[in-house]
Amino acid sequence: MKKQNAQNALTPTGATGALAGKKHPLWSEMKKNRSLFLMLLPALLLVLLFKYIPLGGIVLAFKDYRYDLGIVGSPWVGLQNFKFFFLSGTGLRVTVNTIVYNAANLITSQLLSLVLAVVLNEIWGRRFKKIIQSVSFLPYFVSWILVGAFVYNIFNVDNGVLNHFLVALGHDPINLYAMPSAWFFIIMIFNSWKWVGYNSVVYIAAITGIDSECYEAADIDGANVWQKIWRITLPSIKPTVITIVLLNVGRILRGDFQMFYQIVGRNGQLYDATDVIDTFVFRSLASGGDIGMTMAATLYQSVLCFIIIVGVNALVKKIDSDYALF
Amino acid sequence: MSKKHPNRIRASNSMKLFQVLGYLFLLLIGFFCLVPFLLIVSASFSSETAITRNGFSLFPQEFSLEAYKMIFRFPDAVVQAYGVSIFVTVVGTVLGLLVTAMTAYVLSRPDFKYRNQISFFFYFTTLFNGGMVCTYIFIIRYLQLKNSYASLIFPTLIDVFYLLIMRSFMKAVPISLIESAKLDGASEYRIFFQIALPLAKAGLVTIGLFIALNYWNDWYNAMLYISKRSMWPLQYMLYDMISSTQMMAQLSSVANVSVMNMPSQTLRMAMAVVATGPAILVYPFVQKYFVKGVTIGAVKG
Incomplete structure (x- = not known):
């Protein structure tokens, strides 16, 4: 019980701490330099779309890919x-x-x-x-x-x-x-x-x-x-x-x-x-x-x-x- | 003459030997770099019977325009492929250059706080990627881009290597200029388009040419994503013609010539000339930009 409490107490502050420490400056930077971030946007989206998102397909190395079931639905086969x-x-x-x-x-x-x-x-x-x-x-x-x-x-x-x-x-x-x-x-x-x-x-x-x-x-x-x-x-x-x-x-x-x-x-x-x-x-x-x-x-x-x-x-x-x- | 060092005689003898060997070596390199082109051009202007009898050679045998006549008798296929290649190259280069320049400009700004992290976000894709299979499944199945021109343009629109070269070109734009423009009330977009872009003109030309060459020479995307013949770019059409007899059969049926009588060897080579010709013609004028790009890429890449 105590442990849980401690955890509960820790997580929110930890999270907000991280937010305050990391996300906030980025956010304010984005607000301040909105046009610069907008200029980056097309390239970021392209790389996200054609490089990072396809990385998800890597899980197929551990699956038996079946076209009808798709990437998510195909069964896992471990290291087979x-x-x-x-x-x-x-x-x-x-x-x-x-x-x-x-x-x-x-x-x-x-x-x-x-x-x-x-x-x-x-x-x-x-x-x-x-x-x-x-x-x-x-x-x-x-x-x-x-x-x-x-x-x-x-x-x-x-x-x-x-x-x-x-x-x-x-x-x-x-x-x-x-x-x-x-x-x-x-x-x-x-x-x-x-x-x-x-x-x-x-x-x-x-x-x-x-x-x-x-x-x-x-x-x-x-x-x-x-x-x-x-x-x-x-x-x-x-x-x-x-x-x-x-x-x-x-x-x-x-x-x-x-x-x-x-x-x-x-x-x-x-x-x-x-x-x-x-x-x-x-x-x-x-x-x-x-x-x-x-x-x-x-x-x-x-x-x-x-x-x-x-x-x-x-x-x-x-x-x-x-x-x-x- | 009188100022020459006494050792000069000995030195110049070894230098002479070096020059002779050097010239021979360079001539050999030049020869081998040009010979394949000569073989193709001369074969394309030869008659089919001579090629079948004597094989390919450095000079045209029994000069003939038969192969070219054959291609241009029914030019639809070639013209269409040219259209696709030109469209993809123009759109791809304009968009690619704009996006690359914009991104490189922002990442080159010393006052942009997250430039290193975002640069690494781009760079990481060259270190680790999911390869052909991931991209293929994603584009075909999830983006549904099979048989669309988008699949020829967007997957290769951003090249990280060119982005980095462009960034070093953009670094030449002085920050003081940007800051004074800002004080005068210019928007970031205006600074980019009216100050940064004109100053990075050399970089734009260089990178633009690299991007254009990649699009013009691309066949890989077409092979993966385009199954409709009418949407094939020139290079892939050429590939199909060289590697298969299907195209020959199709051509012969529209031209009303039996496959046996098709000038198939010379036709392949004429097609290679038609597909590559324009690029070779502009080469002497653009070569220096490529050399410059490679030099910068080698130092800063």
């Missing part, structure tokens, strides 16, 4: 969906694929962009430099659909450039769609291709920020261009490189759905080798598959991603807080 996702072997396969592809893509595409930026920085021809920078940025500009058209154009068995080239050289034509292992490299190449110009912009900006006195001093000391790159340029942009790598590591469990979907397409033979979490999720959604398991896969990905990115951000903060995400 997760069990299914991992015991079928799918979970491990798509996770490994996602990590391996992202790691390989990260290394190749960043390395290529870095080399491009360094070379562009040292090259003499101003005009040539500008042209190459524009041209290398072009792939970013086109949609993945067009990249899909390129892939078709180059690799298709009957009319593809590759096979006609092979035949002209006296080889037998090959059907790459029956060779899953080749697609690891094809995806890597197209990924580097699409992002080379875009990524190099970041490095070029970092290189531009290097104090030109360093280079002048090196010139006077008789350093050659390789030494300058090795001793000045690369060490100076090391923080940028490290942060970019770390930020990409933070996204290591997110597959680039558009890229995988457009390059691999609906070639079932390639799924084992090229399925990442995102394409798996899409396919089981599109085929009307097990929504519960699909949601389990998504939740597993989102939670791990969140943990990784928070960890990575803490690391970035230590290295260079300017580059920290939050």
Whole structure:
């Protein structure tokens, strides 16, 4: 009895205390700056509607989704969906694929962009430099659909450039769609291709920020261009490189759905080798598959991603807080 | 000449070697960035028989406009898809830019008390989200937006990355200016539209172009939410044409040509040119804004 009384006594004051301490200033701020809050309103509503409210669907990871019963009405099944996702072997396969592809893509595409930026920085021809920078940025500009058209154009068995080239050289034509292992490299190449110009912009900006006195001093000391790159340029942009790598590591469990979907397409033979979490999720959604398991896969990905990115951000903060995400 | 350092000779030799290698490397990059486009354009201007015989090549074979004639003989489908793409791009860009600019402006105001908390409210959506399935079920089942243009525009109207870039553009608007305008009795809206927006013009152009490019290149939303052919944007129509033979069959039936006689390879490539052409044509003029946007995003994002 006493306990209850104490609780009763506590709650209201606690609540009003919280109100007075937290809600009230926000409320008065909203009154004072009504127009500013009104200007925020459309964006807040959009994000609420398309990002926060759909989060409620996460509960489906623990339910057996039935269309007729809806999200709320579908029965709970505990961790069944997760069990299914991992015991079928799918979970491990798509996770490994996602990590391996992202790691390989990260290394190749960043390395290529870095080399491009360094070379562009040292090259003499101003005009040539500008042209190459524009041209290398072009792939970013086109949609993945067009990249899909390129892939078709180059690799298709009957009319593809590759096979006609092979035949002209006296080889037998090959059907790459029956060779899953080749697609690891094809995806890597197209990924580097699409992002080379875009990524190099970041490095070029970092290189531009290097104090030109360093280079002048090196010139006077008789350093050659390789030494300058090795001793000045690369060490100076090391923080940028490290942060970019770390930020990409933070996204290591997110597959680039558009890229995988457009390059691999609906070639079932390639799924084992090229399925990442995102394409798996899409396919089981599109085929009307097990929504519960699909949601389990998504939740597993989102939670791990969140943990990784928070960890990575803490690391970035230590290295260079300017580059920290939050 | 006389002022040159003695070491200059050695340095310039290694520099020469570097320049040669550098030029080769850059030419190679340039070549590979352009070649796929050349392949597509040349295939679209080739005759179907030459392509079937020799495959795709860097230069048109047996120059022919057959594929383009085929597309424009019954231009309804293409014109309609163009209409959808233009409509979605224009409406999406105008609304997206307005909302992004307004939000970024408020969040950039140093006197706005809750700017950090609200910024994080936006930012959090990039850290944790429910993915494709949640959004899909919500939009289809609860918002009932299947086969509506709203589903092509609103889900991607706000991009947090662009919001952050825009915020750093808006930070260039001096607070003293805002305060003196306030003293003169200008309303917050008037300050935004007549002072902040004109000062952030460079940011508006940059972010506007990013948003427009995203809408123009979007096929993902169309794939998820649009099943009516007449509502497909250009990119998705192109995708359908490249990946399936259905479109070919449909075209051949309206054109009264048997599927066998359809210039299907060249037609696919001509469609790719028609769908991508406008974007490529404006590219040289807008490229510098994209570079600027990426640079700012890299530093401040």
